[in-house]
Amino acid sequence: MIEWSSTTIKAFQTTLLDWYDKAGRDLPWRHDHEPYHIWVSEIMLQQTQVQTVIPYYERFMAWFPTVTALAQAPEERLLKAWEGLGYYSRVRNMQRCARQLLADYDGQWPQTAAELSDLIGIGPYTAGAIASIAFNEPVPAVDGNAYRVFSRLLEIDADITKPGTREIFEQAISRIMSTDRPGDFNQAIMDLGASYMTARQPDTAHSPVKAFNQAYLDGKELDYPVRTKKPRPQPVDYVAVVTKMGPDWLMTQRGSKGMLANLWTVPLIKLTDLDVTTDDSAADLISAVRQYFKQEYQLILTATTLAVRPVTHTFTHQKWTIQLLQGQVEPAELAFFAGERVSPTDLATLPMPKVQAKIWDRYRQADPE
Template sequence: MIEWSPTKIAAFQKTLLNWYDHNKRDLPWRHGHDPYHVWISEIMLQQTQVQTVIPYYQRFMKKFPTVQALAVADESDLMKAWEGLGYYSRARNLQKAARQLVEDYDGQWPTTAKELQNLSGIGPYTAGAIASIAFNQPVPAVDGNAFRVFSRLLEIDADIAKPQSRRIFEKAIQPLMPKDRPGDFNQAIMDLGTSYMSATNYDSEHSPVKAFNQAYLDGVEDHYPVKTKKKRPVPVKYFGLISRSEKGFLFEKRPSNGILSGFWMFPLIKADELPVKPAASEKTVLATLEKQFLETYQLPIHVKKLAGQPVSHTFTHQKWQIILLETTLSSQVDLSFFPGKWIPEAEFSDVAFTKVQSKMWARYQAETRY
């Protein structure tokens, strides 16, 4: 890892901030230094592109303009506002943190990165972003952009896939931060990491910090950042049950923990939990599913497999393959033993659809011309 002299650090700060002053992105959450605005934007930007986030952020701010409004929001309204962004635990943690701020901090924000991490869902990066941008604290905000930029500038060989590497980067970046403009410094790194120093198609030759990019000067930029490959998501097979009646479609409320917890969705049955042998025929598997549904929920169903390929959706650690089945039930059936309800199609717009649910519904419409 390269270390810079005080003179070089000062030159880097000046070069970077001059470039930022003239070229920074005009983003709605940058129109001020409100910690609430910084917080919401940073949580939304996790795993999500800036252009996708902008309209979500603007709608979210209209609906929940303050921490207090978010703290008392109905969860269904919150999930609907978050619909399509994915990683829904982020939204739930936002509300938990908002309630912490109102109940435990009397609505006043902690001003240091260490204190901010006491709030639900706020980790080192988000705490650094809020503390530096909203409260002018000279702390790094180390995300994917910072890993990429500083690994190239300083030729840091630490594997960014390992959690302990964050501390190495924070220690390396801290001396480079200007005490008077830490928030702008962190945001400049964000902008640099999405433009001249992006993951692919980077343009170091025209980068404003070319002279400081040691990996570029040494001709080894494609070696940085060092990152071991993630394990491939584990395939998981499900059957998705789409059942209609005069009252609408049968939805099941997902368990309160696990993937997509608490959402209303078409019922999903994990294939490997059915009591059949691996080599069982499809006819046997579906008959077993019908029997189990009857025994568990007291619902007599006769399923028919829809045409087309399974619905596919990839999460961080799992890849779901959902075989769609359809059935028709009387609206008079007893749902006392079933964790769900009938939802008319006219009310779908009021229900927060996950991407998986949207894919299932779109495939059903396409295959049945419903």
């Protein structure tokens, strides 16, 4: 790891912040230093691109403008606000955190990263971002951008997937970051990592901090950051039964725990629960699904195949491949069915995961009506 002199550190701070003042991104959560706004944006930005987040952020603020509004929100509306962002545990933890702020802190935000880390769902990065931007505490906000930027600037070869590596980066960045403008410093690093110092196609030749990028100067920029490869997501096969009962859709609500908790989908059945494989015929699949509906739901199903490609959707640890069937069930009580009949007009009010949106899109390719 390269060690910079105090002169180099000062030159880097000046270069970085001058560039940020001229070219920093104009984002809605940067229009003030309100910790609630910073917090919501940072949680949304986990696993999600900035341009995707902006309309979600603006709608979220319109629906839940304060910590109190968020704490009191019905879960269904909360999940609807988050629909499409994925990783729904994030927004559930946000509501728990909002309630914790009201109950334990009288609605007031702690002002240091150490105290912020005691809040539900706030890890070291988010704590650093809020503390530095909202309260001017000189503490690093170490996320993927910071790992990438500083591993290249300083040729830090510690594996970023290892638990102890964060402390190495925090110590290195703490020696370099501006104590006068820590929030702007952290946001400048975010912008640098999203522009000139991206993961696969950096444009360091035009970067404002090119002269400080040791990995670039040594011709090995893409060797950083060092990381152990993640295991591939495990394949899981499903069948989605896009089902109607009369004019209404038959929708299931997933359980309160596990993947996609409390969200709504069409009936989704694992192929392993049907005692069929991807090599079996369409007739065998339909027969197995009809038997499943009869045994599990006490419903009589008529089903046909749809001439569309399977839907694929990748989660962190699983990759789903979903075959689609179209079905109709005879009117009956839904005592054994974990869901409801939903009218076409009410369908849009249900919180649904992104994979369900893919199912609807694929279904409409076969049945545009």
